[in-house]
Amino acid sequence: MKIAILDQKVRKNLALFKHLVKQQQRKKERFYQVAKKIYHAYVNRHTGELQFAELEKKELPESDWKSIVIQLRPTEDSQTFEVLSEENEGCFEWKEFDPEAYALLSKTIHILNQLAYDPKMGKNPLWVLRHVAHLEFELTDEENGKRSLIHGAWHSVNRYEAEHLLKGRPIGTYLFRKDEVAELLEETLNELFSFPITCITLTYSDWDEKVCEKTLVYKNGSWLIYDDDPTLRGPTCPTVKELLQTLGDQIQSPLLR
Structure with missing residues (x-):
């Protein structure tokens, strides 16, 4: 599936998550049968930029980065991505984040959930992950929407x-x-x-x-x-x-x- 993302920062977050899913696919046989449904990540408190613990080997300063969990969980008719607190995997508090960071991560999760929704296949988490792993981005000028x-x-x-x-x-x-x-x-x-x-x-x-x-x-x-x-x-x-x-x-x- 090809999608056009005009916001460069959102596209970067999505591309990084896709990269993580594909790396897991390469490392494990029968990936989609053993794939993780919980992803430990870091979100920048000021920008909303994501990094994933499995990919980022260097230590990130806590003053700028907050540990979170992105979870893919089943709902009545589909699978849903949600953000949880890593400390207790409960509700996530946004008080310590800048509005820009909140908006960016919200957009990222919203697009992931749009990708995950399908009346027929959306209930299958393996289909959702396969969908993410094969996501393609349109080669557009993301800053002004003009053809690149x-x-x-x-x-x-x-x-x-x-x-x-x-x-x-x-x-x-x-x-x-x-x-x-x-x-x-x-x-x-x-x-x-x-x-x-x-x-x-x-x-x-x-x-x-x-x-x-x-x-x-x-x-x-x-x-x-x-x-x-x-x-x-x-x-x-x-x-x-x-x-x-x-x-x-x-x-x-x-x-x-």
């Missing part, structure tokens, strides 16, 4: 079809897609890092009608060109547009849909 560069030049095609689209185009014409290399790299990197990684393919026309490709990696709010270094220590840029500018004349014009 990636979204505009995204083509769901294979290599052969990409070459056909770029045939006869000026040098430097490019498009975005996701090939098997990007898919495998994304899966590998997500096993190594505690935060979600996204990989996409940049396909562009070069000299002598040659079509070339590079894999772009998105991590923690920045982009880089993958250079066979799994530590991802290469130079980064805050936006794809700025990253493409580092390639100079190789990249000129997007092939828009």
Whole structure:
């Protein structure tokens, strides 16, 4: 399922939870038969940003972070995500949180519950977790709702079809897609890092009608060109547009849909 989340902070919370569920899936055989329904987390008292105990290895200061429990529990006709106090797994008090933090976490849980609701399948917690694990985010400009560069030049095609689209185009014409290399790299990197990684393919026309490709990696709010270094220590840029500018004349014009 694909959803568009315009609020970057909400999207980050959801992406991190999806990352946790998928990591559990990779680590355990028959994951959905033994999957956890309780998730120990930390919420920032000022921003509402989430971190999960299973992913975050460093100690977080109690002055800024509060320990909570996110639980998936059954109701009469579905499964519901709810936030509990870690101390007694009872009602959660919001008095010590800024209004912004309360609003952000409320939005995050609300969207999770929208994903969990289904008249036929919603009663099955395994279906809910599978739904979360396979969630996809639309590649949109989250800050102002306008169509982003990636979204505009995204083509769901294979290599052969990409070459056909770029045939006869000026040098430097490019498009975005996701090939098997990007898919495998994304899966590998997500096993190594505690935060979600996204990989996409940049396909562009070069000299002598040659079509070339590079894999772009998105991590923690920045982009880089993958250079066979799994530590991802290469130079980064805050936006794809700025990253493409580092390639100079190789990249000129997007092939828009």
